[in-house]
Amino acid sequence: MDFRKLFTRKTKSNNIATQRLQLILKQDRFEVGEDSMKKLQYELTEVLSKYFEFTMNSVNMSLKQEGNSYVLIADFPFSESKNL
Amino acid sequence: MGKVIVITSGKGGVGKTTSTANLGTALAMIGKTVVLVDADIGLRNLDVVMGLESRVVFTSMDVIEKNCDLDKALVKDRRVEQLVLLAASQRNRKDDIKPEQMQDICERLKEIYDFVFVDSPAGIEQGFHNAAAGAEEAIIITTPDVSAIRDADRIIGLLQNQNIEPINLIINRLSPALVKKGNMISKNDVLDILNIDLLGVIPEDTGVIASTNRGIPLVHNDGSPGAEAYMRIARRMTGQRIPIPEMRDDNFFSKLLTWFSRNQ
Numbered sequence: 001m002d003f004r005k006l007f008t009r010k011t012k013s014n015n016i017a018t019q020r021l022q023l024i025l026k027q028d029r030f031e032v033g034e035d036s037m038k039k040l041q042y043e044l045t046e047v048l049s050k051y052f053e054f055t056m057n058s059v060n061m062s063l064k065q066e067g068n069s070y071v072l073i074a075d076f077p078f079s080e081s082k083n084l
Numbered sequence: 085m086g087k088v089i090v091i092t093s094g095k096g097g098v099g100k101t102t103s104t105a106n107l108g109t110a111l112a113m114i115g116k117t118v119v120l121v122d123a124d125i126g127l128r129n130l131d132v133v134m135g136l137e138s139r140v141v142f143t144s145m146d147v148i149e150k151n152c153d154l155d156k157a158l159v160k161d162r163r164v165e166q167l168v169l170l171a172a173s174q175r176n177r178k179d180d181i182k183p184e185q186m187q188d189i190c191e192r193l194k195e196i197y198d199f200v201f202v203d204s205p206a207g208i209e210q211g212f213h214n215a216a217a218g219a220e221e222a223i224i225i226t227t228p229d230v231s232a233i234r235d236a237d238r239i240i241g242l243l244q245n246q247n248i249e250p251i252n253l254i255i256n257r258l259s260p261a262l263v264k265k266g267n268m269i270s271k272n273d274v275l276d277i278l279n280i281d282l283l284g285v286i287p288e289d290t291g292v293i294a295s296t297n298r299g300i301p302l303v304h305n306d307g308s309p310g311a312e313a314y315m316r317i318a319r320r321m322t323g324q325r326i327p328i329p330e331m332r333d334d335n336f337f338s339k340l341l342t343w344f345s346r347n348q
Contacts, residue, residue: 012266017230018273024230025237025277 030063030070037061044074052078086117086194089201090219090248094235096206098227099256102292102302103314104203105133107223109301110318112167116198119158121170121189123215124205125181128172135162135299136169145173148185154192163304168197179210183217190218199321208242216243222251223283228258228269237278252283254317259288284317284328286310 041061048054060075091104104120112118121144122130131137142157147170161167170189173180186202193200204215216222222243226236236253243251255274262268271285289310295302303311319326 014263014266014269014273017269018277021230021233021269021277024234028234028238029241 026070027065037063041074045076048076048078051082052076053080053082054078086196086198086200087221088190088194088219089199089221089223090123090204090216090243091201091223091225092204092212092215092239092243093206093225093232094208094239095226095232098225098232099286100206100225101129101133101203102296103223103225103254103256103286104130104201105301106303106310106314107318107321108167108199108201109134109161109164110303110314111199111321112161112164113303113315114318114322115166116322117166117196118199118201119168119170119193119197121193121200121202122172123186123202123211125172125176125178125211125214126174127205128174130203131159131169131171132299133296134169134301136171137299140169140171143171143173144186144189145176145180147189148181154189163300178205178214181214183214186214187218208238212239212242216246216248219248222248224251224253224278224280225256226253226274226278227256228263228271228274230269233269233274233277240278240280251280253278253280254283254286256286257288258285282328283320284313286313 041059044061045059054076058075058077062073064071064073091100091107093100101124108118108120120130120134122128123144124130125145128143131140136159139159139162141159142152144157146152147154147157158168158170161169170193190200190202200218202215202219205211224236224239224243226232240251253275255271258271259268263270271282275282287309289302289308291305291308292302292310295305302308303314305311316326316328
């Protein structure tokens with residue numbers, strides 16, 4: 001007999017369902033916003049090009065899921081900084 | 085001038101057709117004029133749930149193709165005055181109808197009826213878009229489970245993009261006993277996740293099966309929990325202030341019961 005089972009309460013299935021849903025919906029709702037991602041990339045590039053020289057097509061942006069949250073990963077390889 | 089309300093869910097089998105039949109019947113029973121439009125072309129079912137299948141002669145397709153006048157295609161309910169059905173064609177496909185044609189039918193119907201309910205097919209394809217085309221408001225039906233809520237969220241997003249407002253929610257088949265045990269997503273959790281206004285909660289009611297077998301909507305079954313919940317929603321839709329009853333009870337005895345069931 002497993003005594004730990006007697007004393008640790010199992011997480012209720014409704015709590016698991018709610019947590020899973022929150023994660024699923026975060027992902028679903030984000031996928032709908034694909035256009036905003038392109039716009040963000042364009043606008044970020046515009047701002048950064050005031051300070052750095054780089055070619056537009058070398059820019060790489062993506063979202064990664066890490067546990068319960070999302071991380072925005074952006075690569076902006078630049079050749080030189082501008083002298084301001 | 086009435087209003088056009090699309091009843092939709094994304095996921096199939098959550099009770100769109102049952103809810104359309106019952107809400108429509110309930111509103112007609114309290115004196116409103118109601119037309120139910122089946123938008124599930126090729127897989128029609130509203131006529132069966134209403135028990136009107138033998139009376140259907142013409143469909144919305146016949147109206148569009150001008151085989152008959154609109155009022156000739158409307159089937160009168162057997163029990164309730166001022167309640168009619170516009171059936172869907174069973175021989176056609178979802179993309180045989182254009183959104184503008186559906187919109188036109190809805191426009192004409194709302195000039196005559198207080199409530200035009202459009203029963204949407206499941207899915208997010210053409211059939212759903214046709215059903216939503218003529219609607220100014222929406223009722224989302226969901227059951228308290230992960231799949232249905234996920235699909236409801238997707239549908240809400242699509243309806244908001246079409247500027248359909250308000251979008252209200254009906255939670256169907258909620259079992260208070262399972263919620264109490266922690267084995268069903270609660271009303272409040274569904275509302276937190278979907279973040280739209282609640283129109284009502286329909287408790288799990290096995291009487292629905294017999295009522296569908298007979299082709300008599302549940303609301304005729306006085307005193308059944310499902311019937312009462314639909315009647316309350318109908319009254320709410322006519323502007324009466326009917327509170328949504330809480331389905332939990334937290335007296336000492338039920339807490340004791342919960343404690344025991346948890347520790348079994």
